[in-house]
Amino acid sequence: MDFPSPKSNIEKLHTYKPNFGKSKINNLIRLSANESALGASLNAIKALKIFSNDLNRYPPQVSDELVSAISKRYSLNKKKIILGNGSDELISILAQTFLNYNDEAIYTEFGFLQFPQAISIAGALGVVANDVNHTASVDNILSKISKKTKLIFLANPNNPTGTFITKNEVIRLHESIPKHILLVYDAAYSEFVINDDYTDGSELVEKYENVIMLRTFSKLHGLASLRLGWGYASENIIENLMKVRGPFSVNAAAIMAGVAALEDLEFQKKSVQHNLKWMSWLEKELKLLNLDFKSSITNFLLIKFPVELDYSAENAESFLASKGILVRGMKVYGLSNYLRVSIGTREENIKFINELKTFFRK
Ligand SMILES: Cc1ncc(COP(=O)(O)O)c(C=O)c1O
Known part of the structure; x- marks a missing residue:
């Protein structure tokens, strides 16, 4: 060649x-x-208008201000939060961090396209679990688990179907998977959900080591152009993801606008x-x-x-x-x-x- x-x-x-x-x-x-x-929030737009100082400076590797704002807004533990260049970046680094060449990762039939993409880029094998009625099926996901499974990707609610599985089904899924398999629970649209029988996954992260919740500023907060997402997982997982994430992948404008957007209830x-x-x-x-x-x-x-x-x-x-x-x-x-x-x-x-x-x- x-x-x-x-x-x-x-x-x-x-x-x-x-x-x-x-x-x-x-x-x-x-x-x-x-x-x-x-x-987007007018507060976020205002924050960007005054954003002109320190353009020559690298952003903080982890913005304590933004992490604290997320922790306050959603009542979460600061130590378990990771920021990313959109949740897309976090999906990619999860695959890179956890998947070896021969490993398998499960994703759902009409699940978010970035899942199979990230799995393939990592060089692992994507295994599809069929949906039932365009909705993720816990039984079908469980039936695809093999000795090689390392990750399960589930967007709940899912893009592009808009459908979701209930909190009880999410708990059943989590309870049925071995502890060494990480459940990547992508809750990008959770802020739009008003249903009582839904979970954004954070309660599972509080109790277990093998779940990560992913969130984004691109949807409800309207900051898609700035590329800002975050994850919530055990300190051990966050520490390993930080070894793979670009050192300055979250830029200073995104940090400023993100903090302002969170405050604009x-x-x-x-x-x-x-x-x-x-x-x-x-x-x-x-x-x-x-x-x-x-x-x-x-x-x-x-x-x-x-x-x-x-x-x-x-x-x-x-x-x-x-x-x-x-x-x-x-x-x-x-x-x-x-x-x-x-x-x-x-x-x-x-x-x-x-x-x-x-x-x-x-
Ligand atoms: C389910 C889901 N996850 C993640 C993303 C990516 O979000 P971000 O803009 O934070 O990369 C999207 C965007 O469409 C999505 O639909």
Whole structure:
């Protein structure tokens, strides 16, 4: 070979491709990335405006200010918190830290795409546990455990399905796995959840060594552009992850905005209320259009489209794009009859439904 070739497991992978649009229309309505409908906290924006000092300085390796703010906001132990460049970074370093070449890691059939990606990059073998009704199945996950299993990745609620398993099911899963297997419990959308029978996983972390909860500032807090996520796990796990994480992977702007966002309880409350209101409105409108969808406790909805070509998900995606509305095609997840749509502002949601009505009238 006369060129440098990557490891064979990397060669087989595809680069992650979000739908941020190719349309020439200005002011695109972006309902394709589960972002915050209401932007970000004004406090966070203000914090960034005064962010000009010390640009020449490296950020702290671990910001005590941000860790303390997280600990205060969510009543958690400071010593168990790790910060990351988005929770994506934490997913990658978990795979790199715990997986050897011959190890296996389990992820769910319609689970978040970064899980199989991170497992493959680490050079380990991803093992799929089938969903039941587009929802993670504890029994199917347990049936995939082998002597080689080191990690189990579970997003709860899950992206792109929006579905979740109950707290009792999460406890049953955890109780049934051997202590040497680490449960990676990704609760990226937990702040939108109001259901009593849900757990964000932190209570398991308080008691056990083999669970890590992952969280993000990209969804409820609306800081996706700054790349800020965090994890909650035993001190031993955090210490090992810190050996692998880039030394300065969380930048100073993200730290400042993160602290300000956490303090803005008003914005958080408003965003949750907005999401609940427009989710139920969207569900009602989709029913009127006779469209099937997965009941979602997140800020997005997975909508099923008819198989007839004219009204297919692919055609709907192109039609909406031609009207300046971006939604997420689900082919990469093996769900080609579906589109995933995030809750937007009032105006965006209404425009989305109006254009969808036009699409079906065509
Ligand atoms: C389930 C889940 N986990 C993690 C992430 C990544 O979040 P971050 O922006 O913090 O990397 C996402 C983003 O879409 C997600 O849906």
